[in-house]
Amino acid sequence: MNLLTSAAVPLILTLTALIALSHQIDLHSALIKGAQDGLTILLRIVPNLICLMTAISMLRASGFLDWMAEICAPMLKPLGIPPETLPLLLIRPVSGSGALGVGAELISTYGPDSLIGRTVAVMLGSTETTFYTISVYFGAAGIKKTRYALPAALCADLTGFVAASLAVRIFFG
Amino acid sequence: MVMSWFWTLCVFVSLMYSMPNGTLSAVSTAATEGAGLGVELCISMAGTLCLWSGVMEALRQSGALDTLGRLLRPMLGKLYPQHQSDEQIMGAISANLSANLLGLGNAATPFGIQAACAMAKHTGGVASDALCMLVVCNTASIQLLPVTVASLRSAAGCESPMDILPAVWLSSLLSVTVGICAAKLFAALERAR
Numbered sequence: 325m326n327l328l329t330s331a332a333v334p335l336i337l338t339l340t341a342l343i344a345l346s347h348q349i350d351l352h353s354a355l356i357k358g359a360q361d362g363l364t365i366l367l368r369i370v371p372n373l374i375c376l377m378t379a380i381s382m383l384r385a386s387g388f389l390d391w392m393a394e395i396c397a398p399m400l401k402p403l404g405i406p407p408e409t410l411p412l413l414l415i416r417p418v419s420g421s422g423a424l425g426v427g428a429e430l431i432s433t434y435g436p437d438s439l440i441g442r443t444v445a446v447m448l449g450s451t452e453t454t455f456y457t458i459s460v461y462f463g464a465a466g467i468k469k470t471r472y473a474l475p476a477a478l479c480a481d482l483t484g485f486v487a488a489s490l491a492v493r494i495f496f497g
Numbered sequence: 498m499v500m501s502w503f504w505t506l507c508v509f510v511s512l513m514y515s516m517p518n519g520t521l522s523a524v525s526t527a528a529t530e531g532a533g534l535g536v537e538l539c540i541s542m543a544g545t546l547c548l549w550s551g552v553m554e555a556l557r558q559s560g561a562l563d564t565l566g567r568l569l570r571p572m573l574g575k576l577y578p579q580h581q582s583d584e585q586i587m588g589a590i591s592a593n594l595s596a597n598l599l600g601l602g603n604a605a606t607p608f609g610i611q612a613a614c615a616m617a618k619h620t621g622g623v624a625s626d627a628l629c630m631l632v633v634c635n636t637a638s639i640q641l642l643p644v645t646v647a648s649l650r651s652a653a654g655c656e657s658p659m660d661i662l663p664a665v666w667l668s669s670l671l672s673v674t675v676g677i678c679a680a681k682l683f684a685a686l687e688r689a690r
Contacts, residue, residue, distance in 0.1 A: 332659050336642070340552050347559040358554030362547035366539055374535035375500075379507035381531030385523040386515035418499050428538050428649050429531075436655035445650055445661050449643030450668035454636040461632045462624065464610040465617035472683035473629040477636040480676030484637070487671040491664035 369421050376425025380411065384433065404489045408440050412447060417454040417481055424448070442496055446488035451481055538652050545648035545658070553599055553644070562604075565595035576634075576677070579627045586615045590631065600640040609635055626684045633680045637673040641666075 344351040383389050393407040400407045412430060415422040427448045434440040454477045462470055508528075515524040569591050580586040589612035596605035609631065616628045624632075643665050650658035 330657060332662060337552065340555050343561075344555045344559050349555060349558045351555055354555040354558045355548075355551035358549075358551030359547035361554065362550030363543070365550070366543055366546060370536065370539045373539055374532050375504060377535035377538070378528055378531040379504050379511075381527040381534065382511035382524050383507050385527035386511040386520050387518050388510055388514040391514070415503065419503070422500060422503065424645065424649070425535070427646075428652075429534075431649055432534070432538070432653045436650040436653040436658070441650075441653070442661055442664070445643075445646045446664045446668050448649070449640065449646040449661065449665040450638050450672055452636050452638045457636045458632055460606065461609060461613045461628075461635065465613040465624075465628065466622060467617055467620075467624045467628070468622040469624060470632075471624050471629055472680065472687065473624055473632045476629065476633045476676055476679040476683055479679040480633060480637045480672045483675040484668060484672035487668040488664070491667040492661075494667075495661075495664045 369424060372421035373425050373428065376422060377429055380426055380429040383411075384429065403486050404493070405485055406440050406443055406489060408434065409444055409447065409485075409489075412444055413485055416447065416451055416485075417478070418456070420453040420456065423453070439492060439496065443489050443492045446492055447485055450488055451484040454478065454481055538649075541652035542645075542648040545651045546644060549642065549644035549647070553601060553642075556599060557601060557604070561599060562592060562595045562601075565598060566591035569594055576630060577627050579625070580616065583615075586612050589615070593631075594634070594639075597635070597639055598641050600642055600644055605635075626680075629684070630677070630680050633676045634673065637669070637676045639669050639673055 341351055344354060380389075389408075389411060393410055396410050397407040400410065400413075405413070409430065411426045412423060415426050427444050430444045431441045434444075436442070436445070454474075458470070458474060458477060461467075462473070511524050512521075515521045566588075570587065573587060573591055573594065574581045577587070577590060580590075589608045593605050593608035593612060596602075596608060612631060613628055616625055616631065620628075642659075643661075646661070646665075647658040650661070
């Protein structure tokens with residue numbers, strides 16, 4: 325397991341390079357173009373992160389987040405979800421950049437290799453901005469009656485949160 | 498608009514909660530520090546994020562989307578039996594899924610919308626079962642390499658930011674499976690009624 329995870333990154337990089345060369349792609353300019361796209365994305369999320377980190381840091385410092393986690397613990401504990409992740413659970417389906425900011429704050433507060441930090445990362449990696457996605461798709465297709473799409477999507481989200489907590493406990497617990 | 502309310506709520510609650518609890522000065526410090534933290538975070542994320550965006554771009558140019566699409570086609574036919582014989586829709590769906598798997602969100606959305614529009618023709622503004630399935634699949638994250646999250650972790654000083662991969666895969670798989678099953682179940686319940 326350990327070897328696999330430490331080999332993953334160099335392996336992926338090497339494989340990508342070989343695949344690109346075998347397809348006669350200009351690997352270097354593709355990497356540069358991707359990196360440029362990455363910078364564009366970053367530029368878009370920096371202002372968001374500044375706003376959000378300010379708000380969340382204030383909430384954290386006031387002691388409100390700890391108090392909320394304590395209150396919601398009896399509800400979240402039976403599902404195996406760490407109560408400290410509550411702010412992320414609330415914002416994840418609504419806003420992508422919001423979730424990124426909240427997640428970043430949680431990860432830096434509790435540490436990236438803590439159980440909470442890892443759970444937050446897995447939650448971010450295995451769920452999506454549900455409400456936003458639904459409104460984009462149905463809006464573009466001109467749909468008025470969405471039937472069961474939202475409840476089904478929210479089922480998937482809840483499963484994602486529970487499964488993320490479970491998976492982290494299985495692999496790192 | 499949601500974010501405006503969220504932000505207002507955050508700062509208001511911080512103020513109100515900190516006053517009786519004596520944490521007002523900590524909140525005041527946190528406000529300025531938090532803003533700086535946002536910038537620091539982005540700078541320390543930049544390297545990893547750009548590197549992986551580059552890798553994904555190289556894969557995309559090598560035709561990874563088409564290859565993945567071909568591999569996924571038989572499975573997708575089962576998931577969307579209504580449109581199985583429609584080349585245009587199935588092509589868009591498999592391109593959408595492949596781009597999602599590679600984490601190319603910007604590439605995935607246009608394909609998805611193309612499929613959604615084709616599915617919504619002649620349904621009079623009502624979402625078909627297939628369209629609900631497409632939307633549910635797109636609200637579940639199925640990214641093979643969670644690049645942004647990995648760069649968040651390395652920004653926080655993590656030495657092996659990708660060590661969460663198996664956990665992310667397991668969690669994504671469970672989440673998307675439950676989403677699909679829920680969609681099928683709700684569709685069956687509606688028909689039974």
